[in-house]
Amino acid sequence: MAYPKIPAQQQDRLPGRETEMHPQAEFIRDSYKGSGKLAGKVALISGGDSGIGRAAAVHFAREGADVAIMYLDEHEDAENAKRMVEAEGQLCLLLPGDIRDSRHCNDAVEQTVKTFGRLDVLVNNAGRQEVQTRLEDITDEQWEKTFATNIHGYFYLTRAALPHLKAGASIINTTSINSFIGNPILVDYTSTKGAIDGFTRALSQQLIERDIRVNQIAPGPIWTPLQPPSLGKHDPELLEDFGSQMPMGRCGQPSELGPAYVYLASEDSSYVSGQTIHINGGKVVNG
Incomplete structure (x- = not known):
């Protein structure tokens, strides 16, 4: 199968916009056939307007789930995801707002349950990254924003969701290859992903007695709106042939992660908790 090469590009605003990326990302393959694995279920996905979150949303829908999508203010992307x-x-329910605000997380869960009557799957996926080549150049504001978005938001949303999650429910966290191999120009981002790893493992042990599974997916270089306003803004040439350093020689598409979210959300993974699925183009990592 031919995959598009990524040209040099940048965006000037965090979070990035799916509509401004070229080429456009692929979210689900025509060949993916749903089989009702999530029929009658309800999923809440943070950062579900674009990228990996949108791929999870569309795959869940093809498997029969209704979906609530949290996002910051990328309204056009969110409307496209809803369509x-x-x-x-x-x-599909759209829930704009800042995941760094615990009250917004509480409200998002309440609106989801009020609209659909239940909550079965929580996907913690929203994230931000910003390039700095020297630790001394990471400001207090950048450090705090990255942690507030990437891990505090996961905690707030999970805490709000737990009273509504029944036996058999699934929590899926999006971590990163960076927490396993390190990234010298994304120190704060990499640190938050390490925190997510610990959060996933500890919470999985706590919730086993409630029959709620907690797992995570660790993407490698995936073509999402995280990249143009971070790597691309730092140096547009960094995105030229993005992912070519991986063993497969290319970046991944969100469509290549969606089925893994389905697996972890469905009964197919009923004996899996506290685990990491690595989707990174063939890079062997420990953990």
Whole structure:
């Protein structure tokens, strides 16, 4: 299969915009056939307007789930994601707001349950990254924003969701290859992903007695709106042939992660908790 090469590009605003990326990302393959694995279930996805979150949303919908999508303020991206979910015959609720605000996380969960009557799957996926080549150049503001988005938001949302999650529910966290191999120009981002790893493992042990599974997915270089306003803004040439350093010689598409989220959300993974699925183009890592 031919995969598009990524040209040099940048965006000037965090979070990035899916609509401004070229080429456009692929979210689900025409060949992916749903089989009702999530029929009747409801999923809440942070950062579900674009990238990996949108791929999870559309795959869940093709498997029969209704989806609530949290996002900051990328309204056009969110509307496009909603259209894709609805095209699969499922309902979609859009929940704009800042995941760094615990009250917003509480409200998002309450609106989801009020709208759909239940909550079965939580995907913690929203994230931010910003390039700095020297630790001394990471300001207090950048450090705090990155942690507030990438791990505090996971905690707030999970805490709000737990009273509504019943036996058999699934929590899926998006971590990163960077926490396993380190990234010298994304120190704060990499640190938050290490925190997510610990959060996933500890919480999985705590919730086993409630029959709630907690797992995580560790993407490698995936073509999402995280990249142009961070790597691309630092140096547009960094995105030229993005992912070519991986053993497969290319970046991944969000469509290549969606089925893994389905697996962890469904009964197919009923004997899996506290684990990491590495989707990174063939890079062997420990953990």
